[in-house]
Amino acid sequence: MIQIKNVHKSFDDLAVLKGINLTVNKGEALSIIGGSGSGKSTLLYCINAIESIQQGQILVDDIDVHASHTNQDKLRQKLGMVFQQWNAFPHLTVLENAALAPRIVKKMRKEEAIEIAKKELIHVGLGDKLDMYPTKMSGGQQQRLAIARALAMRPDYMLFDEITSALDPELVGEVLDTLRMLRDDGITMICVTHEIAFAREVSDTVAYFHQGVIEEIGPPEQVISNPQKQTTQHFLRKVL
Amino acid sequence: MGLSLFTPLSWNDAGFILTGIWNTVIISLVAILVGTLLGLIVGFIRSASNQLVNALLGSILDVLRSVPLIIQLILFSTYVGAIGHPLPPFAAGSIILSLYAMAFMSEVFRGGFNSVPPSMPLAARALGMNAWQTIIYIRLPIGLRTVFPSWLGVALSVIKDSALVSVIGYMELLRTSEQLISRTQQPLEILIGVGIFYFLISYPLSLYGKHIERKMAL
Ligand SMILES: Nc1ncnc2c1ncn2[C@@H]1O[C@H](COP(=O)(O)OP(=O)(O)OP(=O)(O)O)[C@@H](O)[C@H]1O
Numbered sequence: 160m161i162q163i164k165n166v167h168k169s170f171d172d173l174a175v176l177k178g179i180n181l182t183v184n185k186g187e188a189l190s191i192i193g194g195s196g197s198g199k200s201t202l203l204y205c206i207n208a209i210e211s212i213q214q215g216q217i218l219v220d221d222i223d224v225h226a227s228h229t230n231q232d233k234l235r236q237k238l239g240m241v242f243q244q245w246n247a248f249p250h251l252t253v254l255e256n257a258a259l260a261p262r263i264v265k266k267m268r269k270e271e272a273i274e275i276a277k278k279e280l281i282h283v284g285l286g287d288k289l290d291m292y293p294t295k296m297s298g299g300q301q302q303r304l305a306i307a308r309a310l311a312m313r314p315d316y317m318l319f320d321e322i323t324s325a326l327d328p329e330l331v332g333e334v335l336d337t338l339r340m341l342r343d344d345g346i347t348m349i350c351v352t353h354e355i356a357f358a359r360e361v362s363d364t365v366a367y368f369h370q371g372v373i374e375e376i377g378p379p380e381q382v383i384s385n386p387q388k389q390t391t392q393h394f395l396r397k398v399l
Numbered sequence: 400m401g402l403s404l405f406t407p408l409s410w411n412d413a414g415f416i417l418t419g420i421w422n423t424v425i426i427s428l429v430a431i432l433v434g435t436l437l438g439l440i441v442g443f444i445r446s447a448s449n450q451l452v453n454a455l456l457g458s459i460l461d462v463l464r465s466v467p468l469i470i471q472l473i474l475f476s477t478y479v480g481a482i483g484h485p486l487p488p489f490a491a492g493s494i495i496l497s498l499y500a501m502a503f504m505s506e507v508f509r510g511g512f513n514s515v516p517p518s519m520p521l522a523a524r525a526l527g528m529n530a531w532q533t534i535i536y537i538r539l540p541i542g543l544r545t546v547f548p549s550w551l552g553v554a555l556s557v558i559k560d561s562a563l564v565s566v567i568g569y570m571e572l573l574r575t576s577e578q579l580i581s582r583t584q585q586p587l588e589i590l591i592g593v594g595i596f597y598f599l600i601s602y603p604l605s606l607y608g609k610h611i612e613r614k615m616a617l
């Protein structure tokens with residue numbers, strides 16, 4: 160379970176998160192929607208300890224993410240993250256990309272790491288690209304590689320930060336299909352997304368972020384199909 | 400023909416020449432190795448640190464790069480002698496040549512490290528790698544991929560510049576041949592031979608560098 164309790168975060172004097180409260184249970188999918196600069200990415204970065212917070216608390220399976228005694232490198236093994244930019248490591252083949260972290264972070268034997276990496280790559284449909292260098296692949300394929308690479312660490316939670324936003328429109332579908340598949344596998348996930356239709360389809364809960372606060376939160380049938388707040392209605396009219 | 404002080408070049412000189420070649424090779428290797436290691440460290444620090452540290456390091460490197468090597472060699476070996484700790488020519492020459500190599504190589508490496516998009520180490524951290532693993536497995540290999548040709552260029556010039564260490568008395572190839580010249584009075588043959596030696600080392604390496612460069616451009 161991920162618990163976010165009254166989290167405040169600012170960059171110098173720019174307040175970006177102003178008291179966020181959220182809970183994501185095992186097996187749930189939460190989508191976060193909202194305008195540019197509303198703090199969606201920042202929240203994900205705070206959850207996996209890339210960014211610090213000024214107030215409040217984030218608990219991942221009861222581990223206090225920002226406590227001084229927490230081993231954050233270890234904590235990140237529980238949290239897979241995929242970014243808007245796919246960030247495939249250009250000096251490694253597809254298979255090596257996915258096997259590296261299991262091998263050096265989890266200290267797996269090489270054969271074991273390769274086996275797990277292969278399995279995840281096949282799962283996302285890259286089974287025939289194992290020995291390719293990622294720079295030769297399409298954006299959609301590289302993004303699926305990034306997903307498989309994160310999954311190969313066998314994380315308990317997946318964080319997705321607008322992972323289709325940088326893709327050519329015709330490649331968005333294959334990546335969303337991969338996410339749907341993970342959803343069917345029962346993987347717990349937080350998706351920051353601009354794909355409203357997708358959010359409505361896969362999420363248990365949708366949160367609408369506006370200027371650092373959660374304006375509206377609830378099941379997609381409410382937040383997306385029947386929003387209560389004017390700001391939410393306004394935002395959805397713009398993006399739908 | 401009267402009695403001559405000069406004796407012509409002969410096969411007996413082979414050992415002497417080989418020693419000169421060996422000494423050139425060994426001091427070049429030391430300088431390239433040490434210069435590369437220090438250059439990696441300094442280049443990384445410069446790419447990762449703030450403006451103040453950068454300006455400070457930068458000005459030291461500027462001095463090393465701007466003052467002619469021959470002056471640095473003479474100054475250093477005179478200085479350590481004057482303070483009562485004279486160093487053998489090999490040691491003094493290795494130190495200065497290594498620092499000189501480091502000054503150029505650190506710039507090459509810094510450029511390489513700066514070319515790594517920050518999102519790469521970020522993705523690595525998100526996978527659970529610690530700061531060291533991120534450096535070793537991500538920043539180093541990605542940063543160094545593109546700089547090999549420039550690094551090779553510096554290494555080649557270090558081999559050639561090693562001839563200057565002769566001014567502080569190191570018996571490398573050039574000084575060896577100077578001594579042979581004064582004995583044999585056959586400067587043409589000897590200097591052409593020395594030139595060919597440098598060419599034979601440098602040219603294949605620079606061809607190899609161009610080959611790698613072309614391969615990476617694809
Ligand atoms: N490292 C940083 N330093 C300073 N300001 C930052 C930093 N990262 C983000 N910000 C600022 O914090 C605010 C929220 O940024 P964030 O990236 O969380 O927004 P977002 O909701 O993800 O927006 P988008 O939809 O454009 O990705 C923005 O005003 C941004 O400029």
Ligand SMILES: [Mg+2]
Nearest residue numbers: 199200201321
């Ligand atoms: Mg964002």
